[in-house]
Amino acid sequence: MSLRDFALTIASRSWLLSALLFAGVSTAVAQTAPASSSSTSSSSMSGMDHDSMPGMDRGTPAAPATAAKSAPTKGAQATQDMQSMDGMPGTDHASMPSTHSAPAPTAGSNTMHHASMHSDPSGDMSRTRMGPMQGGSAPANARSADYSDGIGYGPMHGMDMQDNAPQSLLLIDQLEAFHDRDANGQSWEAEAWYGNDDDKLWLRTEGERSQGRLGGGDIEALWNHTVATYWSTQLGLRQDMGQGPNRDWTAFGVQGLSPFWFELEATAYLGDSGRAAARFRAEYDVRFTQRLILQPELEVNVYGQSDPSRRIGSGLSDAQLGLRLRYEISRQFAPYVGVVWADHYGRTADLLRDAHQGAFDRQWVAGVRFWF
Amino acid sequence: MNHRFPSYTADLSRRRFVQGLALGGAAAGMGLLRPSSAWALTSPGQPTVLGGSDFTLDIADTPVNITGAARLATTVNGCVPGPVLRCKEGSVLTLRVSNRLKVPTSIHWHGIVLPYEMDGVPGISFDGIAPGETFVYRFALKQSGTYWYHSHSRFQEQRGLYGALIIDPIKPDRHAADRDYVVLLSDWSDEDPERIYATLKKQSDYYNRAMPTAPDFVRDVCEQGISKALAARKMWNVMRMNPTDFSDVSAYTYTYLMNGAAPASNWTGLFRPGEKIRLRFINGSSMSLFDVRIPGLKMTVVAADGQDVEPVSIDEFRIAVAETYDVIVEPQEDRAYTLFAQSIDRSGYARGTLAPRAGMQAAVPEVDRIVQLGMRDMMGAMAMPGSTDHDGMAGMSMGAAPAVHHARTEYGPGVDMHVDMPRTNLDDPGVGLRDNGRRVLTYADLHTVGGSIDAREPDREIELHLTGNMERYMWSFDGVKFSDAAPVHFRQGERLRIVLVNDTMMNHPIHLHGMWSELENPHGQFQVRKHTINVQPAQRITYAVTADAPGRWAYHCHMLYHMEAGMFREVVVA
Numbered sequence: 020m021s022l023r024d025f026a027l028t029i030a031s032r033s034w035l036l037s038a039l040l041f042a043g044v045s046t047a048v049a050q051t052a053p054a055s056s057s058s059t060s061s062s063s064m065s066g067m068d069h070d071s072m073p074g075m076d077r078g079t080p081a082a083p084a085t086a087a088k089s090a091p092t093k094g095a096q097a098t099q100d101m102q103s104m105d106g107m108p109g110t111d112h113a114s115m116p117s118t119h120s121a122p123a124p125t126a127g128s129n130t131m132h133h134a135s136m137h138s139d140p141s142g143d144m145s146r147t148r149m150g151p152m153q154g155g156s157a158p159a160n161a162r163s164a165d166y167s168d169g170i171g172y173g174p175m176h177g178m179d180m181q182d183n184a185p186q187s188l189l190l191i192d193q194l195e196a197f198h199d200r201d202a203n204g205q206s207w208e209a210e211a212w213y214g215n216d217d218d219k220l221w222l223r224t225e226g227e228r229s230q231g232r233l234g235g236g237d238i239e240a241l242w243n244h245t246v247a248t249y250w251s252t253q254l255g256l257r258q259d260m261g262q263g264p265n266r267d268w269t270a271f272g273v274q275g276l277s278p279f280w281f282e283l284e285a286t287a288y289l290g291d292s293g294r295a296a297a298r299f300r301a302e303y304d305v306r307f308t309q310r311l312i313l314q315p316e317l318e319v320n321v322y323g324q325s326d327p328s329r330r331i332g333s334g335l336s337d338a339q340l341g342l343r344l345r346y347e348i349s350r351q352f353a354p355y356v357g358v359v360w361a362d363h364y365g366r367t368a369d370l371l372r373d374a375h376q377g378a379f380d381r382q383w384v385a386g387v388r389f390w391f
Numbered sequence: 392m393n394h395r396f397p398s399y400t401a402d403l404s405r406r407r408f409v410q411g412l413a414l415g416g417a418a419a420g421m422g423l424l425r426p427s428s429a430w431a432l433t434s435p436g437q438p439t440v441l442g443g444s445d446f447t448l449d450i451a452d453t454p455v456n457i458t459g460a461a462r463l464a465t466t467v468n469g470c471v472p473g474p475v476l477r478c479k480e481g482s483v484l485t486l487r488v489s490n491r492l493k494v495p496t497s498i499h500w501h502g503i504v505l506p507y508e509m510d511g512v513p514g515i516s517f518d519g520i521a522p523g524e525t526f527v528y529r530f531a532l533k534q535s536g537t538y539w540y541h542s543h544s545r546f547q548e549q550r551g552l553y554g555a556l557i558i559d560p561i562k563p564d565r566h567a568a569d570r571d572y573v574v575l576l577s578d579w580s581d582e583d584p585e586r587i588y589a590t591l592k593k594q595s596d597y598y599n600r601a602m603p604t605a606p607d608f609v610r611d612v613c614e615q616g617i618s619k620a621l622a623a624r625k626m627w628n629v630m631r632m633n634p635t636d637f638s639d640v641s642a643y644t645y646t647y648l649m650n651g652a653a654p655a656s657n658w659t660g661l662f663r664p665g666e667k668i669r670l671r672f673i674n675g676s677s678m679s680l681f682d683v684r685i686p687g688l689k690m691t692v693v694a695a696d697g698q699d700v701e702p703v704s705i706d707e708f709r710i711a712v713a714e715t716y717d718v719i720v721e722p723q724e725d726r727a728y729t730l731f732a733q734s735i736d737r738s739g740y741a742r743g744t745l746a747p748r749a750g751m752q753a754a755v756p757e758v759d760r761i762v763q764l765g766m767r768d769m770m771g772a773m774a775m776p777g778s779t780d781h782d783g784m785a786g787m788s789m790g791a792a793p794a795v796h797h798a799r800t801e802y803g804p805g806v807d808m809h810v811d812m813p814r815t816n817l818d819d820p821g822v823g824l825r826d827n828g829r830r831v832l833t834y835a836d837l838h839t840v841g842g843s844i845d846a847r848e849p850d851r852e853i854e855l856h857l858t859g860n861m862e863r864y865m866w867s868f869d870g871v872k873f874s875d876a877a878p879v880h881f882r883q884g885e886r887l888r889i890v891l892v893n894d895t896m897m898n899h900p901i902h903l904h905g906m907w908s909e910l911e912n913p914h915g916q917f918q919v920r921k922h923t924i925n926v927q928p929a930q931r932i933t934y935a936v937t938a939d940a941p942g943r944w945a946y947h948c949h950m951l952y953h954m955e956a957g958m959f960r961e962v963v964v965a
């Protein structure tokens with residue numbers, strides 16, 4: 020990890036905590052109010068209020084024109100404004116709450132508002148108001164994008180364009196052999212999607228096999244709906260496999276790309292008998308060359324109640340931090356080696372100890388990543 | 392923010408791929424071609440030239456071998472590029488275009504003012520040309536100069552369906568030359584373009600082989616100190632944007648061609664020292680802007696997009712996709728000169744030679760080092776007066792900063808940034824060319840001879856923002872893709888002003904079919920008449936249009952994959 024990435028990680032740690040908090044809040048909400056997905060996710064997300072975060076400015080329609088006016092005349096202003104984004108890890112996450120009912124991503128309420136302008140209706144150019152450079156919501160006087168004067172398309176079939184054509188991806192992110200204290204085994208993590216810019220069918224699976232037996236794993240099928248520039252909501256099902264009875268869950272969450280290029284997934288799960296769970300996953304690429312890339316990955320699982328038959332205790336159950344160094348022979352095919360630290364906490368750790376297994380483990384891994 | 396990076400064409404296997412095979416011919420199936428006309432160019436190895444007013448063009452899949460691998464190209468009369476069509480202003484052209492493909496096709500006559508039914512955009516001007524059918528285009532030529540033609544069907548343009556269209560003026564040419572060469576630049580890929588598009592949708596930085604790395608950061612820290620290096624990185628990383636995203640598709644898959652010849656094939660134009668040579672540069676690429684120069688020669692630009700301009704002497708010019716520039720050169724020495732056209736992302740180049748005798752060649756320069764996008768490419772005028780950009784360029788007068796009106800639809804997932812204070816100056820050659828020690832052409836240097844075609848002041852304005860989401864590879868106007876958009880209405884006969892604001896960090900060459908785009912300077916006065924206007928990142932430009940061509944017209948970004956992703960509108964003049 021380069022110095023930069025280390026620094027950036029520190030800078031964003033507060034955000035990671037927020038995300039974990041979010042996962043926890045979702046779980047709590049899920050336990051008490053199994054409502055429709057959108058209301059649940061939006062209420063749970065509102066628990067992530069960044070208004071109090073430093074470096075952010077609430078952009079109100081009545082933002083003082085004077086501040087805006089002075090901005091363009093100051094050379095240093097731009098730098099300052101960019102630096103005001105420092106406090107930003109998290110700002111964009113305000114766009115996560117937007118649900119389908121929201122007409123537009125609602126990040127504007129607490130996105131960085133640095134110098135920018137749009138005219139006021141009088142056309143007086145000196146009185147300008149600053150808007151967010153990314154995200155935000157449309158100002159009240161935003162113009163229409165419709166210049167048709169009511170004229171429609173002609174009788175012809177229209178251009179044969181690709182702007183709404185479905186695409187598909189299969190990404191085998193990890194297909195690896197591991198060696199840990201007790202055993203050797205294999206594990207996988209993969210996802211696939213099919214769909215257009217707005218909606219996709221999204222499949223995810225992960226799991227591991229050791230000593231010839233499926234140790235644990237799950238598969239998820241989700242409807243992925245794009246709600247903001249970098250964020251999508253996900254709604255669907257998860258099934259757990261492996262040791263103990265299989266469990267089925269309803270899943271809802273968000274996934275996207277946070278500032279500083281973290282690929283994030285935060286998903287809350289509701290099972291039968293009042294079970295609830297949450298999973299948070301973050302990935303990052305540290306590029307040493309155009310082909311040699313280090314990928315740290317963090318996954319955290321939280322459970323609402325114990326499930327001893329699957330050796331799961333309530334509360335923060337486990338966390339895994341992986342470091343995988345891959346070499347992209349092509350963009351689409353990369354072998355890697357790495358190390359994974361897996362730790363179990365609280366009652367989950369107790370259950371493992373009762374079964375004479377350690378709570379902490381370190382694995383050496385080697386595998387391939389590929390997609391098409 | 393002038394980070395410089397070494398180019399990435401160093402390893403030998405890549406170099407061979409990028410430069411192509413010396414013997415790899417792009418002109419296959421020569422037997423299909425007609426003999427050259429009376430306008431035939433004066434050197435061997437030239438593109439086929441068809442002259443007159445009556446043309447028969449066959450579109451078919453033809454085997455080619457440009458990189459060492461056999462591929463099918465979509466060709467006109469069996470060659471890439473298609474034949475040069477050379478005709479006369481005032482004549483009526485008849486072009487019989489036959490489709491020998493298994494899929495529909497079309498030819499659009501780029502920059503030609505004609506009835507909309509002859510414009511060749513399937514689904515807008517006509518139904519396209521079905522397999523096995525022949526469509527007869529017929530229209531009168533009311534203009535002269537350097538133009539081109541290309542398919543407007545899916546990705547056929549990327550597969551080789553393009554060629555030059557040269558119209559000689561009725562009056563004697565303002566710049567009579569001893570030699571006259573078409574120099575058509577293009578980008579070729581052995582990959583299926585449908586697959587390139589799908590790949591961009593999955594991983595939009597797939598072809599970018601100049602991504603910032605951790606060692607780059609360490610070097611920046613050493614050179615600039617940690618706080619500055621961190622601040623620079625932070626800006627891009629917070630916004631989740633890439634300072635080396637210049638053209639989406641690079642020499643990782645492209646081989647850049649000059650008149651269909653890969654760099655190793657070295658297209659050559661002959662001359663005698665002392666002669667005056669007219670070079671008609673056409674950018675027939677799908678995705679590549681080129682920076683063109685001829686080391687050792689000054690170029691005098693005499694026409695832009697087919698329209699004569701006041702001559703301006705330069706060392707280098709950037710030619711956006713679909714633009715054309717005519718330049719005059721007068722080599723005095725008995726030696727070879729390299730025509731060097733490096734792609735904007737510096738991943739490769741097209742190359743040819745002007746030489747007194749066949750087989751000669753001159754030194755080929757290295758591609759320039761990559762200069763990252765600067766603050767002004769992200770924030771427009773806001774970044775310009777300050778010291779953040781170090782480009783040493785004076786900013787525009789802030790008092791004149793025009794108001795920007797974002798559309799309500801610009802706040803959805805398809806938009807990744809808003810520029811609230813765009814730059815409006817036309818005298819910026821663009822990223823990678825600023826302060827490079829050469830005299831580089833800018834739009835501010837271009838003045839159409841004779842001025843505007845319509846002295847009326849525009850009655851109204853239509854403001855459109857060029858928008859996109861690079862991460863998801865979505866492109867649009869005002870955040871609305873073509874498939875979600877209504878047509879844009881021009882009232883017949885009106886003079887209107889188009890205001891374009893580029894809310895992205897990429898160049899977008901915007902092409903209005905059927906009518907001229909008369910670019911204005913920042914004060915609203917006529918600057919130059921063009922058919923394709925390149926809008927730089929975070930730039931606002933305006934141009935006037937006389938809506939005198941009733942019918943339905945295409946209006947779009949000429950970056951092929953941006954267009955296919957939805958950066959497209961239908962314009963209705965009624």
